[in-house]
Amino acid sequence: xxxxxxxxxxxxxxxxxxxxxxxxxxxxxxxxxxxxxxxxxxxxxxxxxxxxxxxxxxxxxxxxxxxxxxxxxxxxxxxxxxxxxxxxxxxxxxxxxxxxxxxxxxxxxxxxxxxxxxxxxxxxxxxxxxxxxxxxxxxxxxxxxxxxxxxxxxxxxxxxxxxxxxxxxxxxxxxxxxxxxxxxxxxxxxxxxxxxxxxxxxxxxxxxxxxxxxx
Amino acid sequence: xxxxxxxxxxxxxxxxxxxxxxxxxxxxxxxxxxxxxxxxxxxxxxxxxxxxxxxxxxxxxxxxxxxxxxxxxxxxxxxxxxxxxxxxxxxxxxxxxxxxxxxxxxxxxxxxxxxxxxxxxxxxxxxxxxxxxxxxxxxxxxxxxxxxxxxxxxxxxxxxxxxxxxxxxxxxxxxxxxxxxxxxxxxxxxxxxxxxxxxxxxxxxxxxxxxxxxxxxxxxxxxxxxxxxxxxxxxxxxxxxxxxxxxxxxxxxxxxxxxxxxxxxxxxxxxxxxxxxxxxxxxxxxxxxxxxxxxxxxxxxxxxxxxxxxxxxxxxxxxxxxxxxxxxxxxxxxxxxxxxxxxxxxxxxxxxxxxxxxxxxxxxxxxxxxxxxxxxxxxxxxxxxxxxxxxxxxxxxxxxxxxxxxxxxxxxxxxxxxxxxxxxxxxxxxxxxxxxxxxxxxxxxxxxxxxxxxxxxxxxxxxxxxxxxxxxxxxxxxxxxxxxxxxx
Numbered sequence: 001x002x003x004x005x006x007x008x009x010x011x012x013x014x015x016x017x018x019x020x021x022x023x024x025x026x027x028x029x030x031x032x033x034x035x036x037x038x039x040x041x042x043x044x045x046x047x048x049x050x051x052x053x054x055x056x057x058x059x060x061x062x063x064x065x066x067x068x069x070x071x072x073x074x075x076x077x078x079x080x081x082x083x084x085x086x087x088x089x090x091x092x093x094x095x096x097x098x099x100x101x102x103x104x105x106x107x108x109x110x111x112x113x114x115x116x117x118x119x120x121x122x123x124x125x126x127x128x129x130x131x132x133x134x135x136x137x138x139x140x141x142x143x144x145x146x147x148x149x150x151x152x153x154x155x156x157x158x159x160x161x162x163x164x165x166x167x168x169x170x171x172x173x174x175x176x177x178x179x180x181x182x183x184x185x186x187x188x189x190x191x192x193x194x195x196x197x198x199x200x201x202x203x204x205x206x207x208x209x210x211x212x213x214x215x
Numbered sequence: 216x217x218x219x220x221x222x223x224x225x226x227x228x229x230x231x232x233x234x235x236x237x238x239x240x241x242x243x244x245x246x247x248x249x250x251x252x253x254x255x256x257x258x259x260x261x262x263x264x265x266x267x268x269x270x271x272x273x274x275x276x277x278x279x280x281x282x283x284x285x286x287x288x289x290x291x292x293x294x295x296x297x298x299x300x301x302x303x304x305x306x307x308x309x310x311x312x313x314x315x316x317x318x319x320x321x322x323x324x325x326x327x328x329x330x331x332x333x334x335x336x337x338x339x340x341x342x343x344x345x346x347x348x349x350x351x352x353x354x355x356x357x358x359x360x361x362x363x364x365x366x367x368x369x370x371x372x373x374x375x376x377x378x379x380x381x382x383x384x385x386x387x388x389x390x391x392x393x394x395x396x397x398x399x400x401x402x403x404x405x406x407x408x409x410x411x412x413x414x415x416x417x418x419x420x421x422x423x424x425x426x427x428x429x430x431x432x433x434x435x436x437x438x439x440x441x442x443x444x445x446x447x448x449x450x451x452x453x454x455x456x457x458x459x460x461x462x463x464x465x466x467x468x469x470x471x472x473x474x475x476x477x478x479x480x481x482x483x484x485x486x487x488x489x490x491x492x493x494x495x496x497x498x499x500x501x502x503x504x505x506x507x508x509x510x511x512x513x514x515x516x517x518x519x520x521x522x523x524x525x526x527x528x529x530x531x532x533x534x535x536x537x538x539x540x541x542x543x544x545x546x547x548x549x550x551x552x553x554x555x556x557x558x559x560x561x562x563x564x565x566x567x568x569x570x571x572x573x574x575x576x577x578x579x580x581x582x583x584x585x586x587x588x589x590x591x592x593x594x595x596x597x598x599x600x601x602x603x604x605x606x607x608x609x610x611x612x613x614x615x616x617x618x619x620x621x622x623x624x625x626x627x628x629x630x631x632x633x634x635x636x637x638x639x640x641x642x643x644x645x646x647x648x649x650x651x652x653x654x655x656x657x658x659x660x661x662x663x664x665x666x667x668x669x670x671x672x673x674x675x676x677x678x679x680x681x682x683x684x685x686x687x688x689x690x691x692x693x694x695x696x697x698x699x700x701x702x703x
Binding site: 016017018020022023026027028030031032033034035045075076077080081082083084085088103105106107110111114115171172173176184185188189191192194195198199202205206207208209210211212 | 244247248251252253255257259266267269270273278280286287309310313314317351353354359360361375376377378379380382383386387388389391393395424425426429430456457459461480482486487489490493525527544545547548551641642643644660662663664665668
């Protein structure tokens, strides 16, 4: 897993609350067994018009000013609904490396963590304030590109043009894993002995929980 | 019905907890190592399905890792399998066959039990798990599926995860988890005939929002919950996913034990006795302190139904489409929802004509749900122009329903009677219900496009779906015999 320390990128606001994973990647866009080829389906229901998939000019990701966005500003309970990790794979493949929102749905949060995507909490007022500051005029002129934000995971701070550092929050375990980029399974397998020991004792305590006795 | 309370323990409240909640007890029992804000927990059961499971198994294989305890891992084919009769691996979902074939190969390679397409035990994961006695009180159960919390209805600690977390659970028999904050939701009172656990869950979500349980473990309690059968409890816990909770559970009691006794994978004889002693200890101690409490009086609760595109957009069936200020949602969300759903504020829900009715899913596709719908449908016909579909949640309960003659009632009424699976609960590029079509559905999500591009979904109980199918517009099931009480 790729480690995450700092990121400077353009942020795109999508501030509605309860953005669900069906919206992030509709099930119909999951066409193969695998984790790739999903960016085309990102926000497909909002991003395209009709069967010809014409870009919807009213959807912000189709605004050229945000073409290189790497940070998503979201509303509360971001990523609710289906557990599909495809939502995170699609966001990452599209180019997002971080999401700032007042709250995240729990499964979505862990899916981000497992893919090196920073999902950090920031109060709604701060998210809205940043969104207002970076709002780009609707134009394709590069000169009007919104100013980038910088996220620093060591310091848990976000900075940008027009505002000083604001603290975001993320649980210590998640922060440490992102900073390390450590593979979670490898890390847990270091405790293989403790796990075996636990199970041996547990089998005596709760034999009914086990479906097959050891050979 | 209007009485409600939400109390939060102030942050930093470090009062000692001398007594434990059910979750405290299960947590303690499964904790291999504490450390920082996440504990390493032993996992008793891992379930997989073809939409998200093959990826987890293949990921494991690619890295040369093995399944840690194959006898505790189960897989089913439910999500995109065809539900029309005579089915095989072919499905209308683009490349759907690949998902089934990959899953079958991966399950074989991993040496885990697969409930395949034609297996008599095949069904929706959260339906077959309790049905087969795989879900038991006090177990930790995970599945890469958000509705895994359903299985808390038997008193298990069950929660949905992503595919990478599933890989972790498969490879190590453990997961690293933040202990969820605890929320007790108490439903007091006696439900009116025709009102059930789906209505309870929609009431809760409408009052406290789709994010109201974010990150929490819910314990459902109260006289209305105690009176529910296990299948209705599964429905209640299922909908905790739409409340953004990590999980939900209900203390196991004699109703639970009677339900589980004799099930295929449930313990037997001496092991059953041992288990029962343990399970009887799985209730929250009387003085247990929860991080938050919600109490709702449900004596006069009417059937609930959604009007918008979030499960929190729910009202009583006797209500009208709310105006912007009463909708409890942001202006943007409200306007989008009203436009998408094609509804006008002030118009009564019961005046909306419908195009389709769907009964099924892990939320409401069990035998109790089918019986409740059949009580409405018996001797009646679906209104002209309404497409009505019933998809039993498992192959076993489909056979059971047929033995009871329920299939005849559904078919005589004009319902399609399908093979088991998730079916039209969500649109995956195959079957859909049509652009702009209005559907009353016993499923769990009314998101934009959930049942097909532009399809307008109203979530309700199976009884409400059946009543609406008969009337041709959204209907109050309490006005139907045999639900209509004398004094109504």
